[in-house]
Structure formats: C-alpha cells, structure tokens
Amino acid sequence: MAVSGLLFIAFTLVHMYGNLKAFSGQEKFNDYAHHLREFGEPILPYEGFLWITRVGLLVALVAHVTSAVILARRASRARTTKYQYKKNKHSALSSRTMRWGGAALLLFIIWHLVNFSFGKVNPQTGETGAAAGDPYTLMVDTFDVWWMTVIYLVAMLALGFHLHHGTWSATQTLGYTNTATSRQRAKQAGWLLAIVIAGGFSLVPLSVMFGIIE
Amino acid sequence: MKLTLKIWRQATTDATGAMHTYQLDGVSEDMSFLEMLDVLNEQLNASDEEPIAFDSDCREGICGMCGLMINGQAHGPEVTTTCQLHMRSFKDGDEITIEPWRADAFPVLKDLCVDRSALDRMIQSGGYISANTGSAPDAHAAPVEKKKADRAFDVATCIGCGACVAACPNGSASLFLGAKITHLGELPQGQPERWDRVIGMVSQHDHDGFGGCTNIGECASACPKEIPLDVISQLNKDLRTAMVKGR
Amino acid sequence: MAMHDGTQALNQASNQLSDDAHGYYTRGENIIDAKAPVGPIKDRWTNRKFENRLVNPANRRKLDVIIVGTGLAGGAAAATMGEAGYNVKSFCYQDSPRRAHSIAAQGGINAAKNYKEDGDSTFRLFYDTVKGGDYRSRESNVYRLAEVSANIIDQCVAQGVPFAREYGGLLDNRSFGGVQVSRTFYARGQTGQQLLLGAYQAMERQVGAGTVQEFTRHEMLEVIVVDDRARGIIARNMVTGEIETHLADVVVLATGGYGNVFFLSTNAMGSNVTAAWRAHRKGAYMANPCYTQIHPTCIPVSGEHQSKLTLMSESLRNDGRIWVPKNREDCEKDPRDIPEEDRDYYLERIYPSFGNLVPRDIASRQAKNMCDEGRGVGPLVGDFRRGVYLDFADAIARMGKKAVETKYGNLFDMYARITGEDPYESPMRIYPAVHYVMGGLWVDYDLQSNIPGLFVTGEANFSDHGANRLGASALMQGLADGYFVLPNTIRDYLADGPFEKVSEDHPAVVEARTSVEERITRFLSINGTRSADSYHKELGHIMWEYCGMERSEDGLRKAIDLIRELKADFWSNLKVLGTADSLNQSLEKAGRVVDFIELGELMCIDALNRRESCGGHFRAESQTEDGEALRHDDEFAYVAAWEWGGDSLDGGQPVLHKEDLIYTAIEMKQRSYK
Incomplete structure (x- = not known):
C-alpha cells in the first residue's frame, strides 16, 4: 500500500508539472505531449517509455487497490457488531475517508483515461479518437464544459484528501516516523504535497474556466 | 444531578443485546463514573432487576481492567481510564450512552464485560525477554543510555486496557503491539529476540482477527496512558527489518 | 546496633500475663517452626538450599503445581516453576494475569546492592526490616529476604524492566521511607506496574511454551485436602459459573492481602481473602491477623458512594506541612482565609524533631485524633470531617511553583483529577487509609502452611514484615518469594512426589465440591433485601471505627458483637x-463479603488479645505517658497463629497457638521519635 502509494505521489507530482505546460500555449503543450512518446529514444522504441510507465502504474494500481480491499475486509471482519454511537476524537477527516475517497478517485481515473488517453472523448463536440482534436484542444474543450470542470475539481479535492493522509501514512507504514518530530514533518509533507499537487492540477481547469487559457 | 443512561445489556456472548434506558437521580460530581454505576446497580438490585455487569479492579487507573465506550469515546471524554473519569465531566440532564468495547477479537461476555485474552496471546507470542530465573548477570553489566531507558519506560506504561482497539475504526491492536515492541526493542536485553518477537506478535495479532492499521490515529487519542503513534512506526520498521532478515 | 552472628538466643520466650480476649478463644498448644534453620544467620539460606532435596528434571513434568494469584509472588512463581519444567496451572479472578494489584505499587523496591557505596549491606537491610517490623517478624526469614533482594534487581533488569537510570546508563537509587541509605530502585511512580509486567511476561512466555496453563476469570473457592495433604482446589469459572475441580501435587496460594475487610482501602475492588480464608477453615493457621498498615497520605473520602481510596506517595510529606484549624468553627472556612495563628501544625508541635516526617502509623493516628476532636476538614462524612490539610504554600514560596511541579506534578495532577481541586492554589486534604496487611496465613521457613502441600507466598503469608512493613519492601518480598524462595523450598516437598493420583470421586474431593455448590445455592436462595455490598460497607465501618488506627478493649468487644x-x-x-451458571458479580461479592465478616471477627479477637502496641497495631491501653506506642516484649514477642474453631454463630471459638520469637542476631529495642 505504502510503496505503491509513494509511486503514485511521484507520478502525480510529475504529471501535475507537465500539465502546467498548458500555460505555455498550444504548441508547447502539444510538443510536450508528443515528446513523452519519444522520451528515451533511441534506446527505447517510440512510446516505449510511456508504456513502461503505464505498465508500472497499472501494477501499482492493482497492488494499491488489492491492499485497500484486503484492509477494508479485515476491518469489517474485525468489528461485525457496530457501535450504536461512535465519536472520533482527533483523527483527520482525510484519514477516515481514504476508502470512499479512493473508490471515487478510481472512477475518476477511469473517466480521465477515457477522456484524455485511450478514448479521447471531447465532451463539447462529441467527437472521439483523432477527431477529438490535438491534446491542447481536447483539454480546453473539456474544461469549457462547466460540469466537467466541476467533476475534475471535486476529484482534485478527493486527491488532496487522499494525499494529505496518504503521504504521512506511507511514511508511518514504512517505519520512518519513530519520533514526534519526524511524525510532525511527515504530516507537514502531507499538507504540502496535497496543496501543491491537487492545487497545481486544479490551476489548469480553473484557468480555462476563467478564460486565462483559451 | 439527574442523568439518563442508555446502557448495552447482553446476557451472554451468544445472546442478542440491546440498549436499555435508565434514569438516575442524586449523582454527585465527586463520584467516579464507576461509582455512579455502583449506585445504579444498588438501585437495580433493590428493584429486582439484575445489576449491570462491568469490569473494574484497581480503580486508580493502572490495572487496565476497566474500559467502557462512553458517549462514543473509549474511556469517555477525558484522557484517562474509565475509573478515573469523574462525574464533574458531565452535567445535570445529560444523556450518556455506555457500550462495551466492540471488536470481534474481544467477544462480549455479559453486558459491558468483554474477553480481552487476545492481548495476552500476543504477549505469549513473543512479548517478553527470555531470561530464566537465576540466569541474570549483574544489573549493572549492561548500561542503558538514559534516553533509551526513558523511552522504553514511557511506552511500557501501556496498561493493556484495549481502548486502542475499541477506538480504532479498523479494530486494530497496533498501538498495543507497537508499545511492547518498542519497549523491549529499546533495551539491550531485548535485542537477541527482537526480530522473532515482531514476527511472532504480528502473526498472532492477525490470526486473532484484529484489523490492519491505516494510521488514522484514533488509538493514540483514546490511550489513557498517551502512548504515541511513534510506536506503530517503530513496529513497522522492526517488521520490515525482520522480513528483510528473512525471519 | 550490635551485630550478632545468630548462634545464641538474645531473649527469653514470652509469658503473657493479660488475657483481654478471655471468653472469645481457646488456647492451643504452642507451635514451633519445624523448618527453622539454625547456625550463623548468614549461612542459613545457603545451607537450606543445599539441604533441600532436588527433583529430577524428568520427574518435574509429572508434577502438577497449582498457583492461585498472579501478582508478583504468584506470577513470578508460575514463571519460575514453568521454566524449571513443572506442570503449572495458574489461576486469577481478573481477566488477565497482568491486572493483579501488585501493579498499583508506586514507590519502589529495596535491594541491598550498595551501588551508592553508602554503607548498605545485607545485614543492614535485614536489621532495618526487623526493626521496622517492631521485632515481631522471624529473623531467618527476613535475613533471607535481604539476601536475595540483590538477585531480584538482576532478574528484573534481564527481563527488560525499565528502571530509572542515571545519565551514565547505570541504575538510579533513592532513599525511601525514612531510611538513611539509598537502596530503593524505581521506575518513576509505577514500579509495581513494571515489575509485575516483567513477571507477567515471563509467565506468558511459559504459557506459550506450554508449561503453564492459565485460568483467568476463575475464583478459587475451596482447597481440597486428601489424607492431610493439599491436593487441589475447587474453582468457579466466573464466566460460565461452572464449578471446576483441579487436582495437583501441591497448591500455592499467592492471593494477596485482605485490606478490603475495611471496605475502603487502597486495594483493588476485587482483592479478597476468600482463598486464604477457605484454607483457614480447612485447618491452615491465620497468623497475626490484626497487623494492618495504614498509610497517612491518601485522598479523603468524599461521600457515601466512595468505593475505594487512592494513595499518594508519602514523599509529599518531605515538603508539605500538615495542619488543621485550631478552632472547630474554622473547619468549614476556605483554608486560605484562616490566618497563620489560627492553624495548628500538630505534627511539628508534638514531634518537634521529626515534624511532618514521623513514621506512617504516628502520622495516621494523629490525623485521626485531630478529626475525632472535631477539627477535621473537608466534607462531612457521617458526623465527622475526615481530612487534614497538607499545605504546599510554604514550599511553593521557598522553591517556586516550577520546582514543586517537577517534584510532585504527577501527584498533584492525580489529586486534581479525583477531587476537582487545584492543590497549587489551596492546600490538599489528606486522610489515612488501609494499605497493606502484615498478617496472613502462617507458614514455616519453607513457606509451607501447617497443611502439608499448601504453600503461601507474598502478602498472603505473614512471615517477613512483623507488625509493620517498611516502604518499598512489599515488592521485594513478593518477588523474593516467587522467584527465589518458593522454587527452592517447594522442591523438598515435591521430591516425595508424584503423589498417588486422586480421583474426582474421592470423598474429600466430592465434599469440597459439594460444599462450594451448597454455599452458592444458599446465597441465591436467601432472597432478602440487602445487597452484599451494603454488608461490606457496614463491616468496613465497624472495622475502621474499632479495629483501625487505634484499638481499645471496649471498642473491640463492641466490634465483635x-x-x-x-x-x-x-x-x-x-x-x-x-443465576449461578452465568457471570454474576453480585454472587461473587456475596462469597467474598461473608469471608471478610468472619475474618473481621478474628482480627478483632487477635487485636483484643494483644494488649500491647506494636507497629501497625496500637492499643489505647498500651502507650507511654506521651501517647507513644508501647511494646511488651516479655509478654507478646510471639506470633499469634489462629486455628479455625468453628463458626461463632454455632458456638465455635478460634484456637490460639503461639510461636515464640527468639532473636539471635538482633536485640530488641523500643523506638522513639520524640
């Protein structure tokens, strides 16, 4: 859980950085998207790097979801009779919403891949595949639809929550937070990554919505 | 003060339980929470209703025998054991819900009493240092860095009450486990068995049906002895090292 | 202090002239400890360990050992006997062995390690313990206790007990209970907890290894005696109510003290005398039952609902000043409004040289005297206010609040949590409470009672503390008995085993089981109006009033009635x-309370007979002109071992057997604190 989670943290950080290319304009953004396919050539074949990443992420996803399912099942078996009344004392909301938040993120990722990667669905024109337009057009068209932006922003909120608890939780599970200080640092890192990654991702749809990116 | 008490009653482990409501008048704020229940029991006995079964022994916060879920919180609203909770933490007219610890590893025996022998089984699976009586070297043979001795003591204050399990949304006993792993792991005497200990205890923990830890932290806030979450990290670290070492 | 080697008697056998308890008891034969060792005192234990027979390791697993109680004495014994390879069955009434009340001991554990090089030695610890016990304990036992004390610390450190350490990594010691050497090892204010967890873990290790079987939530209700030997117990499974028969080659009682006979004490709610009392009724002698230790610095009773009392370390008396108002009218006032000239710092007034640091029994008795005069403070409980002030205002002014907090912070917090008052702002209220009993089942040097095969260890026996126990010595005795003494003495008995198998149909077994079942049926069928708790409270009031800190002939007679x-x-x-066949806490209490009632009667008779003041027993008729305790060594230097003589409701009377105390290493002296 922790290892695959850390992998996702690294991926989302790079992904978010790449997205910010949107602010450099259509050409630069499309160049970046194309460059990803040529990354590592000639040692790697065309799209080689992309596929290694995709396979790696898929394995991590399977591991992450499997661990989550195992933990959830163990938890539900550990307490089959629920409390009539239960209050939580000091735990963060993010820590208690990992399961539902995670499931929501999974649904979102499926749509996100259909939207931008495998299906290339342009919600504005209804076109799919190559007809949906170049990556930049597809992005701007998508976020011009207000409810798509809302979906993406809600997903980023969920991602922020997930990262907030996930970051500190991963360091704790890996045994790096044996003191009060290191525990505090891990929690601060959780805040930082949640704000930077979820915030960074949100900049693009927000900018489209407010017409900063056209 | 006058209170409305909603209390879980269950005749045996296999019986179906339910919440019962009782009214109690004349509660003094100087009473401990359990003394308040003593008074209720006297009242029940007088009116031919069987008194409520609940566990307690030392009533000074150290034996770990007491433990009730009070208004949804393990040991109630203060950071202390149920026996050290006093009625001045409540006010006239309050409604108080009282439930037993709930975890399948802690089956209810009757009313508010649960069976926590799973905690003993974890200790049996490695929560000790093997030192037969009479085999010990002089106490000064191995000096212990004060910092380590102090940390060992801080986490050795765990009273084994089970509040961590009761409060954990996952029903995990990781805080209990971590406390013992950290206590013995900090001391030079605990090193020879360190890696077998963590494997043994964690296997027993999982075998008894406790949930897995997702680092929510409710355990540490419920702990009357304020055992910090650090010990779970220490547990994980030791477990990782032990697995690398192939134990 | 003169050292004697232990080869010559230094006193004569006692000759009692008074007979205050005439009519309440019958006189039996004098007894001697047939196992008492002789020769130079420092060689006695070494010789005994050598003389005691060994048990072949192959035979050990054929020998069944029952140990009742899992505190320091029982838990340590179960672990050690299990390690040696015996087949051990361990019983406790709590849900886990780790809950035993040894866990609540705060202060520390004495050991003659002399790590501080301040002149401590085995002989000095021995001397202090005998003197502290007011010369009413057995020399040989106490010397052995002092001798093995050092091994206890080694053993505990090896188990991972996190004792306090200095910056150099070595163990820290402090001086405790007024002694002049630093020999007390401690783990903050939770020494008992850490030592108990050490013993518990050692025992759980044996449970894992299969040599110890643990029976939690089991209460021993009868001892099985077959052909004059203890061969097992009848226990009730407190969850299912099943009455179980457990047979063995030997039975060990490590069931703690009976302070709860006073209802309010610092003991745990479940601490009881039942195991010891059932053994007593089966023929085991109860020795010196009236010796009770009352601790002066406990949090006072707040009302009728009170279920137990909480002790605060007596180190508080090092810096706090004890006082009550001079005038009764001031008792209800806010203490901060009472001017200095209207306060009576009574300990400083009566004992100018020791002041607030007088021994526990004196501090306790004077607090009671002040309250009896009507000058007590705090809420009215009954007709009296039961509390005196322990004031830190001067200490805070002198040392600063910060320093006081560092030294006593945890105690102040505990006080504030229980009383809801801030001790930094206004003085604490304290009152004495029953804390430990020195009396218990009579045992010989080998810790065997007068019933062969029935051994008794820890607070449950009477042997080591005489009439008063020194601070930090209870933990020492429990672990000494459990780890080092019992395992070495019991083997001499077990060398004759395995004994002939006893069948569950044996008449003695059936009789024991039937008597338990009948008693339970009787409790459930009376169908009266009062709860067991209400009887317990009433008994407590009687005991506290007439058999507490100060006892008088008239009071004791009244108490017996x-x-x-x-x-x-x-x-x-x-x-x-x-019902009988379910978890039934009222039923458990009923059995315990009636045993306490019978014990209370015997305590009063013992106190009535002993017309002297010694240690924790103060008879109003035996004091100096200054109101100090006065011993009568010529009359009472003996152990009073009482034999059950039948229920007084049926005309029965206990039988008194005396065991003379002859000192060979220490001469008896009268103490003085003026």
Whole structure:
C-alpha cells in the first residue's frame, strides 16, 4: 500500500508539472505531449517509455487497490457488531475517508483515461479518437464544459484528501516516523504535497474556466 | 444531578443485546463514573432487576481492567481510564450512552464485560525477554543510555486496557503491539529476540482477527496512558527489518 | 546496633500475663517452626538450599503445581516453576494475569546492592526490616529476604524492566521511607506496574511454551485436602459459573492481602481473602491477623458512594506541612482565609524533631485524633470531617511553583483529577487509609502452611514484615518469594512426589465440591433485601471505627458483637439476583463479603488479645505517658497463629497457638521519635 502509494505521489507530482505546460500555449503543450512518446529514444522504441510507465502504474494500481480491499475486509471482519454511537476524537477527516475517497478517485481515473488517453472523448463536440482534436484542444474543450470542470475539481479535492493522509501514512507504514518530530514533518509533507499537487492540477481547469487559457 | 443512561445489556456472548434506558437521580460530581454505576446497580438490585455487569479492579487507573465506550469515546471524554473519569465531566440532564468495547477479537461476555485474552496471546507470542530465573548477570553489566531507558519506560506504561482497539475504526491492536515492541526493542536485553518477537506478535495479532492499521490515529487519542503513534512506526520498521532478515 | 552472628538466643520466650480476649478463644498448644534453620544467620539460606532435596528434571513434568494469584509472588512463581519444567496451572479472578494489584505499587523496591557505596549491606537491610517490623517478624526469614533482594534487581533488569537510570546508563537509587541509605530502585511512580509486567511476561512466555496453563476469570473457592495433604482446589469459572475441580501435587496460594475487610482501602475492588480464608477453615493457621498498615497520605473520602481510596506517595510529606484549624468553627472556612495563628501544625508541635516526617502509623493516628476532636476538614462524612490539610504554600514560596511541579506534578495532577481541586492554589486534604496487611496465613521457613502441600507466598503469608512493613519492601518480598524462595523450598516437598493420583470421586474431593455448590445455592436462595455490598460497607465501618488506627478493649468487644449481628443478618437478609451458571458479580461479592465478616471477627479477637502496641497495631491501653506506642516484649514477642474453631454463630471459638520469637542476631529495642 505504502510503496505503491509513494509511486503514485511521484507520478502525480510529475504529471501535475507537465500539465502546467498548458500555460505555455498550444504548441508547447502539444510538443510536450508528443515528446513523452519519444522520451528515451533511441534506446527505447517510440512510446516505449510511456508504456513502461503505464505498465508500472497499472501494477501499482492493482497492488494499491488489492491492499485497500484486503484492509477494508479485515476491518469489517474485525468489528461485525457496530457501535450504536461512535465519536472520533482527533483523527483527520482525510484519514477516515481514504476508502470512499479512493473508490471515487478510481472512477475518476477511469473517466480521465477515457477522456484524455485511450478514448479521447471531447465532451463539447462529441467527437472521439483523432477527431477529438490535438491534446491542447481536447483539454480546453473539456474544461469549457462547466460540469466537467466541476467533476475534475471535486476529484482534485478527493486527491488532496487522499494525499494529505496518504503521504504521512506511507511514511508511518514504512517505519520512518519513530519520533514526534519526524511524525510532525511527515504530516507537514502531507499538507504540502496535497496543496501543491491537487492545487497545481486544479490551476489548469480553473484557468480555462476563467478564460486565462483559451 | 439527574442523568439518563442508555446502557448495552447482553446476557451472554451468544445472546442478542440491546440498549436499555435508565434514569438516575442524586449523582454527585465527586463520584467516579464507576461509582455512579455502583449506585445504579444498588438501585437495580433493590428493584429486582439484575445489576449491570462491568469490569473494574484497581480503580486508580493502572490495572487496565476497566474500559467502557462512553458517549462514543473509549474511556469517555477525558484522557484517562474509565475509573478515573469523574462525574464533574458531565452535567445535570445529560444523556450518556455506555457500550462495551466492540471488536470481534474481544467477544462480549455479559453486558459491558468483554474477553480481552487476545492481548495476552500476543504477549505469549513473543512479548517478553527470555531470561530464566537465576540466569541474570549483574544489573549493572549492561548500561542503558538514559534516553533509551526513558523511552522504553514511557511506552511500557501501556496498561493493556484495549481502548486502542475499541477506538480504532479498523479494530486494530497496533498501538498495543507497537508499545511492547518498542519497549523491549529499546533495551539491550531485548535485542537477541527482537526480530522473532515482531514476527511472532504480528502473526498472532492477525490470526486473532484484529484489523490492519491505516494510521488514522484514533488509538493514540483514546490511550489513557498517551502512548504515541511513534510506536506503530517503530513496529513497522522492526517488521520490515525482520522480513528483510528473512525471519 | 550490635551485630550478632545468630548462634545464641538474645531473649527469653514470652509469658503473657493479660488475657483481654478471655471468653472469645481457646488456647492451643504452642507451635514451633519445624523448618527453622539454625547456625550463623548468614549461612542459613545457603545451607537450606543445599539441604533441600532436588527433583529430577524428568520427574518435574509429572508434577502438577497449582498457583492461585498472579501478582508478583504468584506470577513470578508460575514463571519460575514453568521454566524449571513443572506442570503449572495458574489461576486469577481478573481477566488477565497482568491486572493483579501488585501493579498499583508506586514507590519502589529495596535491594541491598550498595551501588551508592553508602554503607548498605545485607545485614543492614535485614536489621532495618526487623526493626521496622517492631521485632515481631522471624529473623531467618527476613535475613533471607535481604539476601536475595540483590538477585531480584538482576532478574528484573534481564527481563527488560525499565528502571530509572542515571545519565551514565547505570541504575538510579533513592532513599525511601525514612531510611538513611539509598537502596530503593524505581521506575518513576509505577514500579509495581513494571515489575509485575516483567513477571507477567515471563509467565506468558511459559504459557506459550506450554508449561503453564492459565485460568483467568476463575475464583478459587475451596482447597481440597486428601489424607492431610493439599491436593487441589475447587474453582468457579466466573464466566460460565461452572464449578471446576483441579487436582495437583501441591497448591500455592499467592492471593494477596485482605485490606478490603475495611471496605475502603487502597486495594483493588476485587482483592479478597476468600482463598486464604477457605484454607483457614480447612485447618491452615491465620497468623497475626490484626497487623494492618495504614498509610497517612491518601485522598479523603468524599461521600457515601466512595468505593475505594487512592494513595499518594508519602514523599509529599518531605515538603508539605500538615495542619488543621485550631478552632472547630474554622473547619468549614476556605483554608486560605484562616490566618497563620489560627492553624495548628500538630505534627511539628508534638514531634518537634521529626515534624511532618514521623513514621506512617504516628502520622495516621494523629490525623485521626485531630478529626475525632472535631477539627477535621473537608466534607462531612457521617458526623465527622475526615481530612487534614497538607499545605504546599510554604514550599511553593521557598522553591517556586516550577520546582514543586517537577517534584510532585504527577501527584498533584492525580489529586486534581479525583477531587476537582487545584492543590497549587489551596492546600490538599489528606486522610489515612488501609494499605497493606502484615498478617496472613502462617507458614514455616519453607513457606509451607501447617497443611502439608499448601504453600503461601507474598502478602498472603505473614512471615517477613512483623507488625509493620517498611516502604518499598512489599515488592521485594513478593518477588523474593516467587522467584527465589518458593522454587527452592517447594522442591523438598515435591521430591516425595508424584503423589498417588486422586480421583474426582474421592470423598474429600466430592465434599469440597459439594460444599462450594451448597454455599452458592444458599446465597441465591436467601432472597432478602440487602445487597452484599451494603454488608461490606457496614463491616468496613465497624472495622475502621474499632479495629483501625487505634484499638481499645471496649471498642473491640463492641466490634465483635456488631460483627456477629451483621453475620447473622447476612445469612437471613442477603439478596443476590441472577443465576449461578452465568457471570454474576453480585454472587461473587456475596462469597467474598461473608469471608471478610468472619475474618473481621478474628482480627478483632487477635487485636483484643494483644494488649500491647506494636507497629501497625496500637492499643489505647498500651502507650507511654506521651501517647507513644508501647511494646511488651516479655509478654507478646510471639506470633499469634489462629486455628479455625468453628463458626461463632454455632458456638465455635478460634484456637490460639503461639510461636515464640527468639532473636539471635538482633536485640530488641523500643523506638522513639520524640
């Protein structure tokens, strides 16, 4: 859980950085998207790097979801009779919403891949595949639809929550937070990554919505 | 003060339980929470209703025998054991819900009493240092860095009450486990068995049906002895090292 | 202090002239400890360990050992016997062995390690313990205790007990209870907890290894005696109510003390005398039952609902000043409004040289005197206010609040949590409470009672503390008995085993089981109006009033009458709801309370007979002109071992056997604190 989670943290950080290319304009953004396919050539074949990443992420996803399912099942078996009344004392909301938040993120990722990667669905024109337009057009068209932006922003909120608890939780599970200080640092890192990654991702749809990116 | 008490009653482990409501008048704020229940029991006995079964022994916060879920919180609203909770933490007219610890590893025996022998089984699976009586070297043979001795003591204050399990949304006993792993792991005497200990205890923990830890932290806030979450990290670290070492 | 080697008697056998308890008891033969060792005192234990026979390791697993109680004495014994390869069955009434009340001991554990090089030695610890016990303990036992004390610390450190350490990594020591050497090892204010967890873990290790079987939530209700040997116990499974028969080659009782006979004490709610009392009724002698230790610095009673008392370390008396108002009218006032000239710092006034640091029994008794005069403070409980002030205002002014907080912070917090008052702002209220009993089942040097095969260890026996126990010595005795003494003495008995198998149909077994079942049926069928708790409270009031800090001839006679009335009422008006075959806490209490009632009666008779003041026993008729305790060594330097003589309601009377105390290494002296 922790290892695959850390992998996702690294991926989302790079992904978010790449997205910010949107602010450099259509050409630069499309160049970046194309460059990803040529990354590592000639040692790697065309799209080689992309596929290694995709396979790696898929394995991590399977591991992450499997661990989550195992933990959830163990938890539900550990307490089959629920409390009539239960209050939580000091735990963060993010820590208690990992399961539902995670499931929501999974649904979102499926749509996100259909939207931008495998299906290339342009919600504005209804076109799919190559007809949906170049990556930049597809992005701007998508976020011009207000409810798509809302979906993406809600997903980023969920991602922020997930990262907030996930970051500190991963360091704790890996045994790096044996003191009060290191525990505090891990929690601060959780805040930082949640704000930077979820915030960074949100900049693009927000900018489209407010017409900063056209 | 006058209170409305909603209390879980269950005749045996296999019986179906339910919440019962009782009214109690004349509660003094100087009473401990359990003394308040003593008074209720006297009242029940007088009116031919069987008194409520609940566990307690030392009533000074150290034996770990007491433990009730009070208004949804393990040991109630203060950071202390149920026996050290006093009625001045409540006010006239309050409604108080009282439930037993709930975890399948802690089956209810009757009313508010649960069976926590799973905690003993974890200790049996490695929560000790093997030192037969009479085999010990002089106490000064191995000096212990004060910092380590102090940390060992801080986490050795765990009273084994089970509040961590009761409060954990996952029903995990990781805080209990971590406390013992950290206590013995900090001391030079605990090193020879360190890696077998963590494997043994964690296997027993999982075998008894406790949930897995997702680092929510409710355990540490419920702990009357304020055992910090650090010990779970220490547990994980030791477990990782032990697995690398192939134990 | 002169050292004697232990080869010559230094005193004569006692000759009692008074007979205050005439009519309440019958006189039996004098007894001697047939196992008492002789020769130079420093060689006695070494010689005994050598003389005691060994048990072949192959035979050990054929020998069944029952150990009742899992505190320091029982838990340590179970672990050690298990390690040696015996087949051990361990019983406790709590849900886990780790809950035993040894866990609540705060202060520390003495050991003659002399790590501080301050002149401590085995002989000095021995001397201090005998003197502290007011010369009413057995020399040989106490010397052995001092001798093995050093091994206890080694053993505990090896188990991972996190004792306090200095910056150099070595163990820290402090001086405790007024002694002049630093020999007390401690783990903050939770030494008992850490030592108990050490013993518990050692025992759980043996459970894992299969040599120890643990029976939690089991209460021993009878001892099985077959052909004059203890061969097992009858226990009730407190969850299912099943009455179980457990047979063995030997039975060890490590069941703690009976301070709860006073209802309010610092003992745990479940601490009881039942195991020891059932053994007593089967023939085991109860020795010196009246010796009770009362601790001066406990948090006072706040009302009728009170279920137990909480002790605060007596180190508080090092810096706090004890006082009550000079005038009764001031007792209800806010203490901060009472001017200095209207305060009576009574300990400083009466004992100018020791002041607030007088021994526990004196501090306790004077607090009671002040309250009896009507000058107590705090809420009215009954007709009196039961509390005196322990004031830190001067200490805070002198040392600063910060320093006081560093030294006593945890105690102040505990006080604030229980009383809801801030001790930094206004003085604490304290009052004495029963804390430990020195009396217990009579045992010989080998810790065997007068019933062969029945051994008794820890607070449950009477052997080591005489009439008063020194601070930090209870933990020492429990672990000494459990780890080092019992395992070495019991083997001499077990060398004759395995004994002939006893069948569950044996008449003695059937008799024991039937008597337990009948008693339970009787509790459930009285159908009266009063709960067991209400009898317990009433008994506590009687004991505290007449057999507490100060005892008098008239008071004790009155107490015996009251207890007998109470006992008769119990058997006709008790109300226990629920059934026998389920978890039934009212039923458990009923059995314990009636045993306490019978014990209380015997304590009063013992106190009445002993017309002297020694240690924790103060007889109003035996004091100096200054009101100090006065011993009568010529009359009472003996152990009073009482034999059960039948229920007083049926005309029975206990039988007194005396064991003379002859000193060979220490001469008896009268103490003085003026």
